[in-house]
Amino acid sequence: MTTSPGTILDGERRPGSITLRGRKVVGGYAEGEALVTRDTISGWGGINPMTGTVIETRHELRGQSFKDKILVFPGAKGSSGWSAAFHITRITGTAPKALVFNEMTTKIALGAVVMRIPAVTDFDRDPLEIIESGDWVTVDGDRGIVEIRRGPRN
Amino acid sequence: MRLTEAEEAMLDGREGKAKQKAMDLLVRYGEALGAERFVDTTNVTGVPAYYSPVLLDYYKVAPDDAYEVIYSRFDLDSDEVVEVPRMVVNSCGLQGGVDAEGWKTLGKSYEALRMSERSEAASAARGVRILKTCTPYLAGNVPKLGEHCAWMESSAVVYCNSVLGARTNTEGRESTSAAMLTGKIPDWGFHRDEFRFATHHIQVEVNVESVMDWGMLGYFIGAAVGERIPVVTGRFSRPDLIHHKHFGAAAASSGGVEMYHLEGVTPEAPSLRQALGSKAPAAVIPYGKAEQRRTYDELNARATDPNVDFVMLGCPHAALEQLREIAGLLDGRRISGNCRLWVFTSRAIKAEADVSGYTAVIRAAGGAVLTDTCSSIAQAVPPGTRVVALDSAKQTHYLPAIMGIQAWFGTTAECIDAALTGRWNGRRP
Numbered sequence: 001m002t003t004s005p006g007t008i009l010d011g012e013r014r015p016g017s018i019t020l021r022g023r024k025v026v027g028g029y030a031e032g033e034a035l036v037t038r039d040t041i042s043g044w045g046g047i048n049p050m051t052g053t054v055i056e057t058r059h060e061l062r063g064q065s066f067k068d069k070i071l072v073f074p075g076a077k078g079s080s081g082w083s084a085a086f087h088i089t090r091i092t093g094t095a096p097k098a099l100v101f102n103e104m105t106t107k108i109a110l111g112a113v114v115m116r117i118p119a120v121t122d123f124d125r126d127p128l129e130i131i132e133s134g135d136w137v138t139v140d141g142d143r144g145i146v147e148i149r150r151g152p153r154n
Numbered sequence: 155m156r157l158t159e160a161e162e163a164m165l166d167g168r169e170g171k172a173k174q175k176a177m178d179l180l181v182r183y184g185e186a187l188g189a190e191r192f193v194d195t196t197n198v199t200g201v202p203a204y205y206s207p208v209l210l211d212y213y214k215v216a217p218d219d220a221y222e223v224i225y226s227r228f229d230l231d232s233d234e235v236v237e238v239p240r241m242v243v244n245s246c247g248l249q250g251g252v253d254a255e256g257w258k259t260l261g262k263s264y265e266a267l268r269m270s271e272r273s274e275a276a277s278a279a280r281g282v283r284i285l286k287t288c289t290p291y292l293a294g295n296v297p298k299l300g301e302h303c304a305w306m307e308s309s310a311v312v313y314c315n316s317v318l319g320a321r322t323n324t325e326g327r328e329s330t331s332a333a334m335l336t337g338k339i340p341d342w343g344f345h346r347d348e349f350r351f352a353t354h355h356i357q358v359e360v361n362v363e364s365v366m367d368w369g370m371l372g373y374f375i376g377a378a379v380g381e382r383i384p385v386v387t388g389r390f391s392r393p394d395l396i397h398h399k400h401f402g403a404a405a406a407s408s409g410g411v412e413m414y415h416l417e418g419v420t421p422e423a424p425s426l427r428q429a430l431g432s433k434a435p436a437a438v439i440p441y442g443k444a445e446q447r448r449t450y451d452e453l454n455a456r457a458t459d460p461n462v463d464f465v466m467l468g469c470p471h472a473a474l475e476q477l478r479e480i481a482g483l484l485d486g487r488r489i490s491g492n493c494r495l496w497v498f499t500s501r502a503i504k505a506e507a508d509v510s511g512y513t514a515v516i517r518a519a520g521g522a523v524l525t526d527t528c529s530s531i532a533q534a535v536p537p538g539t540r541v542v543a544l545d546s547a548k549q550t551h552y553l554p555a556i557m558g559i560q561a562w563f564g565t566t567a568e569c570i571d572a573a574l575t576g577r578w579n580g581r582r583p
Contacts, residue, residue: 057555075380077380080308082324084201091212106343110329
């Protein structure tokens with residue numbers, strides 16, 4: 001990450017923020033604190049849907065909760081129970097607020113649909129290079145726009 | 155998405171509410187993927203309306219009345235509860251969390267058994283074949299070359315695409331339940347020719363022969379290529395069904411591999427060039443002694459205590475030949491009093507093992523042959539288990555994280571030796 005906090009990049013709508021443009025996966029609007037990982041995430045067996053935490057051994061986010069976070073990650077891996085595990089997070093109230101990811105798979109598409117949260121992929125720049133955990137992120141699923149402000153909202 | 159007239163009719167509700175809700179979900183899913191149309195699928199495997207306490211609790215419904223509530227609200231992601239008609243295509247039920255016969259061994263409650271039986275009976279009444287296995291291809295559902303399938307279970311998906319040359323993405327519970335009612339699935343990914351070519355070339359520079367060797371190679375490749383498609387060349391012996399089963403399951407656990415090519419072996423890889431679709435691979439990755447050892451060490455990283463109190467075999471569900479091998483390795487001896495041995499398989503294969511006498515041999519040794527589930531899915535290990543021995547890279551990937559126990563990984567023979575002695579004596583390759 002070479003951009004310092006507050007740097008104005010192309011086409012900013014607000015000073016101090018960064019805008020990424022991608023493709024709508026699931027529409028809707030959400031904003032919240034980013035939780036970023038460079039590791040792909042397993043659903044069934046990789047998360048505890050009752051608590052909304054990552055449980056996979058050796059995962060960068062092991063023990064961390066994605067509840068109410070904007071989850072920024074490369075994509076899904078592992079069991080075909082991905083969508084069902086994340087679907088249960090919607091039921092238990094531990095789901096993330098939105099998904100921002102790079103690699104489209106059937107697991108992640110179906111999971112995003114049944115969680116009924118905004119999701120965006122296919123960005124003009126790599127969100128993993130731009131967004132850091134703790135950044136305040138808004139996700140406009142319908143327009144495929146993700147806006148990042150450094151650090152938590154004041 | 156562009157829909158045919160028949161698909162529009164389902165989406166409009168002209169074919170009934172259940173098909174309408176199923177099409178609505180499939181259209182949302184297809185649009186999320188960026189698919190433009192559906193394909194007709196003739197072969198669906200899933201876990202329709204699988205009951206779990208969290209769902210029964212959330213929907214505030216008793217097991218007797220739960221099928222249509224869970225099918226509608228969870229499987230079809232519908233806010234309205236609809237009547238669920240008969241399935242329209244070949245539909246099979248995969249593994250669940252309880253063994254209908256061995257539920258007490260697994261430590262499951264009678265309520266859990268009843269829940270599973272109610273769900274199963276309601277599915278069977280709608281035409282679902284109750285295979286209860288992660289290996290449908292060993293239990294009577296073998297798709298044809300090129301057949302469009304909608305399968306769950308990552309180890310079965312990778313087998314379906316790679317070994318059988320049939321076509322499926324890794325579907326989920328919701329998409330398979332919707333496909334059972336409509337015979338439709340988004341035309342995306344592995345249904346399309348251009349998606350099936352290899353992207354990464356793995357050069358095997360060490361001998362790969364045993365089930366353990368193939369498991370390690372798969373585990374290495376999954377971690378190396380993620381969701382991409384590997385083509386493997388080099389020093390491997392011609393794999394049998396069991397080698398494919400363990401290789402694919404491992405690659406689908408450490409990564410998201412849904413299809414692989416083995417040069418000169420799998421149906422879409424008569425040559426390296428054809429597997430790659432005449433394109434250059436994104437990467438050429440060597441697998442030699444160093445990589446094999448690193449993979450072995452990673453799989454064994456969570457074990458320090460050589461005292462083994464549990465041995466679990468049959469991930470993916472054991473083939474008949476594996477039950478024969480286990481019975482042979484036990485050789486009339488009894489397992490250690492400090493250790494338990496559970497072998498998981500499908501009902502179909504267990505019926506064969508019963509008549510072949512293998513089940514009796516394993517039982518006489520103090521072990522159990524269980525069906526319908528596994529320790530990870532059932533979240534069941536013998537009481538007090540601290541250290542497990544496994545011959546499956548996939549189970550080694552999941553079980554320690556799910557149950558908070560140590561796991562040793564090795565050959566089937568090393569696992570049986572651990573069951574007999576209560577000690578791990580696995581050898582690093």
